[in-house]
Amino acid sequence: EVQLVESGGGLVQRGGSLRLSCAASGFTFSSYWMSWVRQAPGKGLEWVANMKQDGSEKYYVDSVKGRFNISRDNAKNSLFLQINSLRAEDTAVYYCARVRVRNTSSYLFYFDSWGQGTLVTVSS
Amino acid sequence: QTVVTQEPSFSVSPGGTVTLTCGLTSGSVSTTYYPSWYQQSPGQAPRTLIYSTNTRSSGVPDRFSGSILGNKAALTITGAQADDESDYYCVLYMGGGIWVFGGGTKLTVL
Numbered sequence: 001e002v003q004l005v006e007s008g009g010g011l012v013q014r015g016g017s018l019r020l021s022c023a024a025s026g027f028t029f030s031s032y033w034m035s036w037v038r039q040a041p042g043k044g045l046e047w048v049a050n051m052k053q054d055g056s057e058k059y060y061v062d063s064v065k066g067r068f069n070i071s072r073d074n075a076k077n078s079l080f081l082q083i084n085s086l087r088a089e090d091t092a093v094y095y096c097a098r099v100r101v102r103n104t105s106s107y108l109f110y111f112d113s114w115g116q117g118t119l120v121t122v123s124s
Numbered sequence: 125q126t127v128v129t130q131e132p133s134f135s136v137s138p139g140g141t142v143t144l145t146c147g148l149t150s151g152s153v154s155t156t157y158y159p160s161w162y163q164q165s166p167g168q169a170p171r172t173l174i175y176s177t178n179t180r181s182s183g184v185p186d187r188f189s190g191s192i193l194g195n196k197a198a199l200t201i202t203g204a205q206a207d208d209e210s211d212y213y214c215v216l217y218m219g220g221g222i223w224v225f226g227g228g229t230k231l232t233v234l
Contacts, residue, residue: 044225047222109158112175114171
């Protein structure tokens with residue numbers, strides 16, 4: 001069974017930093033793109049970042065470029081999100097999600113498994 | 125800036141059929157955007173329903189279906205049940221490793 005367990009959230013002051021982690025199990029972590037998706041309180045989902053299997057490609061939503069850094073440790077089946085220069089608008093539940101890019105015959109491009117999320121609250 | 129549009133809210137009667145849509149402020153949604161749909165109940169993580177326009181994720185009942193209707197992606201729920209009352213999100217793959225979610229539709233079953 002695929003499991004994704006996020007951790008590292010908490011209350012942090014504006015301008016501060018936080019490192020989120022996602023522990024993966026039940027599948028071959030090194031074979032999948034992985035993403036972070038967030039949801040501000042009472043708001044919708046927002047794709048934040050993703051990373052290729054070997055870490056050679058990373059992509060970010062414009063609003064976090066230069067402040068967030070996605071990384072992974074395939075030996076430890078873990079995904080990370082380093083969040084710097086935190087702003088009030090970064091307050092959200094951050095979900096780790098597994099990405100299906102393709103199967104043997106076609107492209108898919110969707111999120112097929114989700115963690116339960118970790119809450120980041122930025123205080124002023 | 126690309127904005128993905130969804131109806132903010134919708135209601136359906138138990139047993140009824142409802143179609144939620146997912147569009148673009150500029151242009152048409154096609155299969156090349158690989159639209160996918162997710163259901164989210166309050167306090168829960170999203171659940172994957174549909175991917176690649178019309179493929180149901182494992183374990184999703186066949187009363188959920190996806191399609192392209194005109195210039196939008198669509199999620200149709202046939203025979204709505206009380207526990208279908210949730211938020212529904214579409215997301216489009218924009219290419220270059222970038223995804224954009226719609227704002228979500230709050231579905232009420234009453």
